[in-house]
Amino acid sequence: MTSNREDVCIDEPARGEGTSGDSACGVAMSASAELWPWLALAGLGLFHGVNPAMGWLFAVGLGLQRGSGAAVIEALPPIALGHAAAIAIAVVLVVVARSAIDVTLVRLAAAACLIAFGGWRLARGYRHELRTGMQVGFLDLTLWSFLMATAHGAGLMVMPVLLELPAGAGAAAASGAHAAHDAVMAEFVGSLWTGLLAVAVHTIAMLIAAGAIAWVIFAWVGLAVLRRAWINLDLIWSAALIATGAIFLVLAGVDLVPHGAGHHHVH
Secondary structure, X not given: OOOHHHEEEOOOOOOOOOOHHHHHHHXXXXXXXXXXXXXHHHHHHHHHHHOHHHOHHHHHHHHHHHOOHHHHHHHHHHHHHHHHHHHHHHHHHHHHHHHHOOHHHHHHHHHHHHHHHHHHXXXXXXXXXXXXXXXXXXXXXXXXXXXXXXXXXXXXXXXXXXXXXXXXXXXXXXXXXXXXXXXXXXXXXXHHXXXXXXXHHHHHHHHHHHHHHHHHHHHHHOHHHHHHOOOOHHHHHHHHHHHHHHHHHHHHHHHHOXXXXXXXXXX
């Protein structure tokens, strides 16, 4: 379906401008529509990296325990891998859902789940259920990161943004020359590749933020100062879950509003 958010130009071009103004407007808005989900994924990656529960606090703890900056650096790849695995599950769910269900309905469901999960986290308060010793290997730290990202709804938070990414480009080429099954499979495979790129963009941004904070805390700040200056990031995280869900709930609702007459759409 064509989204109301693609209504980008006025009903008629201004006198004397011809169609060039409409064309430039359409190209600019189309480019913006294609770019913003990737920027949002990177932004969410940075936000996830700032959250100490996503791993940088654990990396600092390992570094301080072993008295080595190398331990901080070595902890980051498995932390990023576990986070990427949690996001990858969200990608697979989105790809499967959008191929079988109307995308707007999936957007509404994802936004509602996000708000509900954020509300549940606020209601239950701040707790540490997932504890582990400091003697951990690569696989242990990867699993810990995956569990923490899943428990904090990291994958759920990016789902609405994933739904704004374009479907697989292969579908358009296959639909004219092959059977409907081939077209669906082409779109499915193309969406998976897009999803893998989304995982990479998000995880790299998360790794940059988490790594930078971990090194600053380890090398200059120290955990003692951090304890005195601590803020309740878990509360901020829960509020962000609800806010993200609310934003995409509104955007999904816009898609359900009938298109106004006379608007130009970017195809």
